Amino acid sequence: METQIKETLIRLLDGINRSDAALILRGLEELDSQLEAGRGKLHPQLIHYLEGRSYAKALAWLGGDSGIPVGSCAPRRSAVQ
Numbered sequence: 001m002e003t004q005i006k007e008t009l010i011r012l013l014d015g016i017n018r019s020d021a022a023l024i025l026r027g028l029e030e031l032d033s034q035l036e037a038g039r040g041k042l043h044p045q046l047i048h049y050l051e052g053r054s055y056a057k058a059l060a061w062l063g064g065d066s067g068i069p070v071g072s073c074a075p076r077r078s079a080v081q
Contacts (some may be wrong), residue, residue, distance in 0.1 A: 002062055008034060009059040023025040031055075050080070 012071030014020075035042070035050045051059035052071075060068050 001034065001041060004032065005034050005038075005046070005050075006044075006059065006062045009055050009062070012055060013059065 008027055008030045012024060012031065015023030015027055031050060035047065039047065044060060046058060049055070049061060054071065057068050057071075
């Protein structure tokens with residue numbers, strides 16, 4: 001399932017880069033379907049990225065990137081500990 005999601009993300013991001021509305025729409029529909037079909041099997045972090053439409057982060061996570069920037073939804077650590 002993760003391989004299929006990764007392939008869909010690559011196609012979607014390519015569609016965005018080319019401003020191809022049909023490819024973007026198809027990618028969004030596929031990702032929504034894949035998320036619903038795999039919700040019980042997918043890693044919670046991947047689900048979080050897909051639900052938040054953070055597709056570049058989802059693709060980076062699937063690629064094993066550990067340097068994904070923290071977004072505004074994550075709790076911030078206090079500068080004073």
